[in-house]
Amino acid sequence: MRRDGEAGAGIRRGPRRPAAFLLAVLLGSGLLVLGGPAAGSAHAAGLCSGHKVRTLSFATGRTVVYRSNGYVCAVTYPRKSGARRYMSVGVQARGNRKVVDAGRFTHHAGPVIVHAGHRCVRVTGAVGSRSVATGWILC
Numbered sequence: 001m002r003r004d005g006e007a008g009a010g011i012r013r014g015p016r017r018p019a020a021f022l023l024a025v026l027l028g029s030g031l032l033v034l035g036g037p038a039a040g041s042a043h044a045a046g047l048c049s050g051h052k053v054r055t056l057s058f059a060t061g062r063t064v065v066y067r068s069n070g071y072v073c074a075v076t077y078p079r080k081s082g083a084r085r086y087m088s089v090g091v092q093a094r095g096n097r098k099v100v101d102a103g104r105f106t107h108h109a110g111p112v113i114v115h116a117g118h119r120c121v122r123v124t125g126a127v128g129s130r131s132v133a134t135g136w137i138l139c
Contacts, residue, residue, distance in 0.1 A: 047111045048073035056125060058132040063089055063125030067138060070117045075110035076125035082106060090124040094136060098122070 050068025061078040076089040087109035088102035093116040101110050114121070120136035 047075050047108070048113070053138060054123070054134075056123065056132045056134065058125070058127075058130050060130040061087070061125065061127035063123060063132055065091075065123055065138075067116075070115055071113055072116045072121050072123075072138065073111050073113045074123050074125070075108050075112075076127060077108050078127045081108075085128055086126070088124070088126045088131075090122075092122045093117075094119045094121070098124075100124075102126075 048064070048066040048068075050066040050071070050073065052064060053067045054065040056063040056065070061076055063074055063076045066073040072091055072093070074089050074091050076087050078085065078087060084104045084106050086103070087105045088100060089110040089112050090098050090100040090102075091112045091114045092098035093114050096114070099112050099114050101112050103109070109125070116138070120139040122134055122136060124133045125131060
């Protein structure tokens with residue numbers, strides 16, 4: 001029963017709930033920044049699952065290739081990240097079309113993931129005007 005003048009007694013209203021939510025979001029994002037990946041290969045492991053099978057180095061960067069359960073994943077990284085520049089990564093399983101991620105990126109191009117099964121693949125990567133390409137690998 002309500003007493004006179006206590007409309008909505010028992011219902012908690014006010015800024016406490018949004019403030020608690022905002023605090024949780026800020027703390028969570030701060031922990032993600034502090035506990036995030038440090039650099040390079042640790043970051044690549046987060047982008048691609050499986051085990052690393054090749055690292056293709058070239059003058060302006062590197063393309064890292066992973067394999068897991070019939071899938072091949074590749075990511076291209078520049079030697080110096082931060083500046084927006086042209087990057088690309090491509091993977092083609094034998095008998096299929098090439099899958100490419102290309103554009104002006106700051107940290108990496110990809111990941112590009114294709115199902116290769118037990119087929120050979122070709123991998124390409126580029127940063128700026130320099131590039132790398134393999135023949136048929138992982139056969």
